[in-house]
Amino acid sequence: MKKIIFIILCIVIGVTGCSKKLEINEESLEENNVDIGTVQEEKEDEEIIIKKYENIEPKEWGEDLKLVTNYINTENKEIALTLDACGGKNGSDYDKELIDFLEEEKIPATLFINYRWIEANKDIFMRLAGSDNFKIENHGYGHKPLSVNKNSIYNIEGTSNVEEVIKEIKLNEEQIYKLTEGKTKYFRSGTAYYDDVAIQIAKELGYKIAGFSINGDGGATYSKEEVINEVSKAKAGDIIICHFNQPNGYTFEGLSQALIKLREEGYTFVKLED
Numbered sequence: 028m029k030k031i032i033f034i035i036l037c038i039v040i041g042v043t044g045c046s047k048k049l050e051i052n053e054e055s056l057e058e059n060n061v062d063i064g065t066v067q068e069e070k071e072d073e074e075i076i077i078k079k080y081e082n083i084e085p086k087e088w089g090e091d092l093k094l095v096t097n098y099i100n101t102e103n104k105e106i107a108l109t110l111d112a113c114g115g116k117n118g119s120d121y122d123k124e125l126i127d128f129l130e131e132e133k134i135p136a137t138l139f140i141n142y143r144w145i146e147a148n149k150d151i152f153m154r155l156a157g158s159d160n161f162k163i164e165n166h167g168y169g170h171k172p173l174s175v176n177k178n179s180i181y182n183i184e185g186t187s188n189v190e191e192v193i194k195e196i197k198l199n200e201e202q203i204y205k206l207t208e209g210k211t212k213y214f215r216s217g218t219a220y221y222d223d224v225a226i227q228i229a230k231e232l233g234y235k236i237a238g239f240s241i242n243g244d245g246g247a248t249y250s251k252e253e254v255i256n257e258v259s260k261a262k263a264g265d266i267i268i269c270h271f272n273q274p275n276g277y278t279f280e281g282l283s284q285a286l287i288k289l290r291e292e293g294y295t296f297v298k299l300e301d
């Protein structure tokens with residue numbers, strides 16, 4: 028079922044190419060108060076990572092590999108809600124109703140935001156980043172499956188080598204840091220597919236990979252009833268994935284009802300912890 032959902036998700040969202048180079052532009056760094064020494068060190072670290080992994084063949088490919096975090100560690104009736112904004116041609120809208128609802132009800136969420144969505148929604152992004160109700164995390168630069176050898180899924184080609192894996196993660200990290208001074212700690216790729224080498228690279232860059240155990244809205248394609256059914260299955264420790272970039276779907280309608288119901292059953296909601 029997850030597969031079908033992601034096929035639809037990928038068709039809905041679409042993917043654009045990843046052509047921007049990881050070049051250090053010292054002038055723009057100075058303008059943005061970025062320490063050139065730090066950037067130089069990071070660049071050297073990236074070269075070490077490229078050398079370390081460039082000749083390693085991946086052995087696994089999927090959504091549910093080792094080192095993917097699908098559950099939170101908790102003794103309490105806690106659930107982590109995560110919401111993606113995928114960006115791109117059909118993925119850069121904003122579900123204001125859903126975000127307003129979560130803030131009014133004080134239901135926290137971790138937001139996985141793509142570079143292209145930030146570009147299209149700068150003011151909204153800044154407001155969300157300033158809200159205590161939300162935590163901003165990294166949903167990639169080109170919304171690609173994370174691969175070191177162009178492995179594809181649902182006809183979407185993944186990143187093609189170690190350097191592109193680093194770009195997919197770092198270009199969005201740098202954008203978020205520049206705007207908020209916050210360092211992202213979790214990464215979720217477009218399609219949520221990875222190979223085992225790409226996951227190791229993400230780990231070297233300081234990331235945990237955010238998976239999920241409850242697919243709440245099927246890439247915002249589910250009906251209201253389907254969202255309610257899926258989200259209502261959540262138990263302590265589950266990570267729910269939904270989307271806040273598809274206001275024309277039924278995510279808000281279903282999710283709002285299901286979250287209230289879970290809260291009445293004694294569950295509380297948490298952000299992903301560092």
Ligand SMILES: [Zn+2]
Pocket residue numbers: 040111112113166170216217218
């Ligand atoms: Zn996405």
